[in-house]
Amino acid sequence: MVLELFLDLYSPPCRAIYIFTRKNSIPFEMHPVELAQGEHLKPEFLKVNPLEKVPALRDGDFLVAESESSSEGWELDQGAALGLKLGASEWKGPVDAVQLQQLLGKLTRALQHPDQEVLAARPFLATEQVSLTDLMAFTELMQPTAVGCDLFQDWSWLAVWRARVEATLGLELVQEAHRC
Numbered sequence: 001m002v003l004e005l006f007l008d009l010y011s012p013p014c015r016a017i018y019i020f021t022r023k024n025s026i027p028f029e030m031h032p033v034e035l036a037q038g039e040h041l042k043p044e045f046l047k048v049n050p051l052e053k054v055p056a057l058r059d060g061d062f063l064v065a066e067s068e069s070s071s072e073g074w075e076l077d078q079g080a081a082l083g084l085k086l087g088a089s090e091w092k093g094p095v096d097a098v099q100l101q102q103l104l105g106k107l108t109r110a111l112q113h114p115d116q117e118v119l120a121a122r123p124f125l126a127t128e129q130v131s132l133t134d135l136m137a138f139t140e141l142m143q144p145t146a147v148g149c150d151l152f153q154d155w156s157w158l159a160v161w162r163a164r165v166e167a168t169l170g171l172e173l174v175q176e177a178h179r180c
Contacts, residue, residue, distance in 0.1 A: 003028040006048055006056040008035045012139035014055045015177045019135055022173055100149065111155055119157035123164055130168045138165050142178055 005021065005028045007014035021028050033039045033054050040052045049056045049065035056065040114137075118125060126133040141151050141158070152159040166174050 001060045004058040006031045006033050008033050008054050015139040016135040017055045019177050115155040115157045119161045
């Protein structure tokens with residue numbers, strides 16, 4: 001029986017799970033769930049997660065499904081610890097200049113700590129090699145690039161970290177996961 005992943009690749013946590021499984025050669029069957037189309041509200045998906053959330057995975061009878069209370073588990077608390085949780089909905093679609101400045105203002109303090117303290121001292125966020133914490137933070141920080149905002153340009157250590165993460169994962173896999 002193959003692992004089934006229910007993902008919307010617009011969601012950073014979903015992209016992190018996708019990258020993790022691909023990078024580790026874990027065979028899976030992808031079930032795209034387009035949140036913007038309301039597919040998470042359809043009866044067939046509600047059988048997977050009655051709480052209407054992605055990511056979700058099923059392995060035979062074993063099911064792990066996102067919920068408001070379990071979302072911190074999927075994110076490994078890196079969002080709370082580093083203040084990098086951006087919220088996918090804030091970065092979807094066109095963003096006007098005022099809204100962009102408000103969003104970037106929220107991030108300045110959050111980006112300062114990992115850039116100037118954490119990544120100045122070690123190559124990755126949690127360990128000496130790329131971890132799921134890096135994948136979760138990376139997919140969150142890549143979200144604004146979809147609307148033309150490069151968060152890395154003003155943060156030298158974050159830019160070096162991004163290059164390390166991309167080199168470790170492979171640029172082709174990163175681009176594939178962020179193609180949405």
